[in-house]
Amino acid sequence: MRIAVVSLFPEMFSAITEYGVSGRAVKKGLAEVQFWNPRDFTQDKHQTVDDRPYGGGPGMLMMVQPLEDAILAAKAWAGTEGDCQVVYLSPQGKPLQQGLAQGLANSGNLVLICGRYEGVDERLIERYVDIEISIGDYVISGGELAAMVVIDSLLRLLPGALGHVDSAQQDSFSEGLLDCPHYTRPEEYQGQRVPEVLLSGNHQRIRQWRLQQALIRTWQRRPDLLDKLSLSEEQQTLLSQYLNTQQV
Numbered sequence: 422m423r424i425a426v427v428s429l430f431p432e433m434f435s436a437i438t439e440y441g442v443s444g445r446a447v448k449k450g451l452a453e454v455q456f457w458n459p460r461d462f463t464q465d466k467h468q469t470v471d472d473r474p475y476g477g478g479p480g481m482l483m484m485v486q487p488l489e490d491a492i493l494a495a496k497a498w499a500g501t502e503g504d505c506q507v508v509y510l511s512p513q514g515k516p517l518q519q520g521l522a523q524g525l526a527n528s529g530n531l532v533l534i535c536g537r538y539e540g541v542d543e544r545l546i547e548r549y550v551d552i553e554i555s556i557g558d559y560v561i562s563g564g565e566l567a568a569m570v571v572i573d574s575l576l577r578l579l580p581g582a583l584g585h586v587d588s589a590q591q592d593s594f595s596e597g598l599l600d601c602p603h604y605t606r607p608e609e610y611q612g613q614r615v616p617e618v619l620l621s622g623n624h625q626r627i628r629q630w631r632l633q634q635a636l637i638r639t640w641q642r643r644p645d646l647l648d649k650l651s652l653s654e655e656q657q658t659l660l661s662q663y664l665n666t667q668q669v
């Protein structure tokens with residue numbers, strides 16, 4: 422998988438290309454990440470990359486010519502092996518959720534456009550962008566952090582990225598549920614013991630306990646997620662067992 426990033430600050434991306442699960446995925450060659458900086462495509466001695474908005478108002482936009490030339494170069498690289506999707510990160514985009522991350526991980530190559538200043542000319546979005554993606558209903562200083570969140574969320578889903586094939590499956594949201602509680606040594610910490618079932622060695626009981634805890638946590642913290650799910654018979658039984666103890 423090739424991921425082309427168009428950004429004025431490519432150095433920021435070492436946070437995901439050089440550390441942790443995402444860094445190991447890149448090192449293993451599960452994905453190639455390359456960068457195209459619009460500043461390298463400027464044609465003036467000052468290397469200007471911003472421009473004033475028509476209609477006035479505060480702030481600047483990314484200058485069209487350097488950005489477009491960077492996008493074309495990125496597409497040329499990302500598009501050489503099959504088709505590629507062009508993503509623009511913005512608060513106006515489709516909210517990033519686990520299903521979208523999985524879809525991106527299963528898709529072909531990607532071009533990620535990171536806006537700065539007040540954003541980019543709408544005509545470039547119309548001409549080149551296949552999907553706008555938002556990481557949340559808030560405004561950050563540029564598209565780079567959002568692009569890193571998108572890249573990290575999809576890299577960990579690539580086959581071979583995680584040590585244990587089940588890890589991604591057991592993550593929060595993998596079945597539309599929040600994650601269950603986790604425990605490690607010591608067995609007793611300041612008077613609090615690890616739940617006995619986790620010490621039992623009974624894998625079926627442990628699986629069921631973890632699933633029930635995930636259902637309870639989702640019911641308590643994100644009932645909106647439960648509303649979207651059609652629970653399996655086992656999931657319904659496990660949640661009902663808990664709710665019956667709560668006189669809900």
Ligand SMILES: CN1CCN(C(=O)c2nonc2N)CC1
Pocket residue numbers: 510511512535536537538539540541554555556557558559560561562563564565567
């Ligand atoms: C131009 N620039 C504005 C700020 N920005 C975001 O707030 C954002 N991106 O993706 N999800 C978000 N929220 C990125 C693009």
